[in-house]
Amino acid sequence: MTIAIFKAQRDVLIRPLQVICGIVEKRNTLPVLSNVLISTGSDEVRFRSTDLELELMAREAIQTGQSATELLVNARKLLEVVRAMPDAELTLSTSEKHLFVRAQGSRIQLQLANPDDYPLAARNGDDSEPVSVKAGELKRLLHSIHFAMGDNDLRYFLNGALLITGPRLTAVAIDGHRLATASIPLVGDAKHSEIIVPRKAVLELIRLLPDDESSVCVETSMRYAKFEFANVSFACKLIEGRYPDYTRVIPTSFEAEFSVDRLQLLACLQRAVILTNERFRSIRCVADDGKLTVFASNADNEESVEAIQIDYLGANVELSFNIRYLLDVASTLKTDRLNFRLSPGNLSALVSAQDMGDFKYVVMALRG
Template sequence: MQLTEASRDTVLKPLTTVVGIVERRNTLPILANVLIRKQAEAVEFIANDLEVQITTRSAFGVGDGAQATTVAARKLLDILRALPDASQVKMSLDDNRLTVQAGRSRFALQTMDAADYPLVNQAGQWDASFSMSQKALRELFNQVHFAMAQQDIRHYLNGLLLVLEPGKVRAVATDGHRLAHAGTALDGQTATLDVIIPRKTVHEMQRLLSDDEQSSIQVDVSTSQIRFRFDHIEVISKLIEGKYPDYRRVIPDGYDCHFEVSRETLQAALQRAAILTTDKLRGVRIQLGEHLMRLSASNAENEEAREDIEIDYPHAPLDVAFNVTYLLDVLASLKADTIRWSIQPNTSSSVLITLTGDDEFRYVVMPMRI
């Protein structure tokens, strides 16, 4: 029985959208599959890893009947990618096998029963709902995502804190050595709620969201789930349970020594200095003096790198070291021409990086010993 018929790109686009969360190794073999559901001309592709589920909806079904099956997601993706761009693709389901035809090419794939596919049970009630532009949400995630922990035993750090306040939404991420904070105004948002979004879900949303200010996204939040709906796509994710650290206590507010520096100039200098650091010791030394910022790095082979940057710095001298990766991460994520450093000389305290004209973005990096 024929399921669908459409151009290769028409089928490839929704499949590519969902296949990103499919793991190559799964405890449940069916999770390596994509669920295909057809009702008349409406076709859904669904992928699920038990933590996050992505659904896409298209209109290239054939016939009036309803059909559903699951097939190896990456196999189907590889087949479609290998077909000529202008191919017309037909998919049919017969005797528990999915047949994919395009011109003189024909593939028969084993399937698994759609009834065995573990779909996410959606929350019965959402505690908060709001809409915003896809670009605004993508930029919010982009400004903080790099500070999330990776496989930390403190599981609540392996995600992003989403803070809802009346008229505002904030995003916070920290791995215990650095903290990134960003926020944006939100019309019509009245709820007060804090939730932790898993790292994988954040990265998938960064991949899927567009930079179009005119394209909106609907976000629904409960205490256990978050749902994103946009562009015929639905993403439902579990939330991480746990008590997130009080980010307000980490962000310093008493620093009275500030200077501005070109983001690109500093980024390029740090990239050059990082060449002579090692994987185990990624430290770069920063010395601040009158109108000068000196960056230096060395390694066990007694090799050294040094860069001088002119700055407007009339304050007391400071000699401190930071993980160069932590500094490069934030510089790569920002679009501003100039960044603002705030420090407290004669202490071994953190540095606060902010943006001129953006009171919401704050990035705190703890010093290190080298």
């Protein structure tokens, strides 16, 4: 005997399943984490996934006409099944051990798991402090700094982004060789707080956030952060630890500066990276009156030399960089020109953008 749960158009079901599958690993040490928990009410269906560090819930307004029901089924299989169905209304029903997906003569049967085995939802607690930001601004903020986050760094607190509230929302990323920071306005007042959001959570937010003026409610506590927007609720465990004082890394005095067309610089770097050493990726940059010359070479005695125009007046300056660090900023920012200011002794460069006044990117120069 089967019991009908609800009916919905295929595309209505694809949307929430695509959202929650973003954090479902293809291979899990705990098989239960490969599943999606589907909860029904009279006028809403909720889809929840978790990897124990991140949690996603997507809601869809679907009339079920049934009392509250919970079922647990493999998330990726269900998404693939729904995608493969005809573009029509789908009927989902269950027996004691199976979920059935039907449409226009097709019927696919999936194994159900015990919903009691699924981890409980994250709870923020009474110490949470909600703030509000615009979705598109938060998406661009995180995108502008994400490339500078640590990745499997032994200093675990660098494997994420620092978010600081009050009076603006500031994001900071450091990997030990470079720093990126930017800020956006908050909607209303907010108390000062600092949290470290894991790298995977930052990347997932960039994927999920809409690029529009809709509101995002950000709720934080000692252990969790929760982001509510549209029909999505996203929660993550925070990284515990003390983030470095990033302001000490940003140089305040300079001995040379220039501005360069971003797309010209990007094209130049994309050509130069072809000939750099696979391990070190080092390039030499020489700035003088009106031009920046980029030199790249490798152990096979191959070489690339290219000069591009810059707005620069001053003494000649020569220093080396990891080309990947320059490529990251040139390819990520959507701006016409990049400004470079060189610290005394050519220890680092501070990169900013004329139309992104709050963005700062510090990249350390290579020695020797």
